[in-house]
Amino acid sequence: MTASNVTDLLFEQLSFRSDRQKVISSNIANLNTPDYKTKDISFESALQNKQKEHDLQMTITNRNHIRPMEDLSNKNQVRTFEVDGLEVQNDGNNVNLDQQISQMAQNKVIHGAITNSIKKDATWFKLVVDASSKN
Secondary structure, eight states: OOSOHHHHHHHHHHHHHHHHHHHHHHHHHTTTOTTOOOEEOOHHHHHHHHHHHTSOOOOOOSTTSOOOOOOTTSTTOOOOEEOOSOOOOTTSOOOOHHHHHHHHHHHHHHHHHHHHHHHHHHHHHHHHHHHHHTO
């Protein structure tokens, strides 16, 4: 049971922010790796993946129907891309530490705001349940 319709969206956004933190951490970890290219994930591609999960599914109305095959290999898989237009160093690496730390800090602030929103949503849900139990 979820507190509201917004809760699912908040948890999806929280998951995206966690995945983005992993990508940024990977970029920082590869700061001195020759020919490493900065990677990122986009919210738009994550949103498209979520929409595909909610597309119409075949309904099995008879036990003799053939069950659809599910491709589980692509579910919950983050699609990364190389960031273009960054300055490349002599070793072929284009990771900018200042930029990555800035993105990590921004991502952390958004992650914290989403976490607080989830807590607030749960608090409202608890208040409604408590109020309804008094009647």
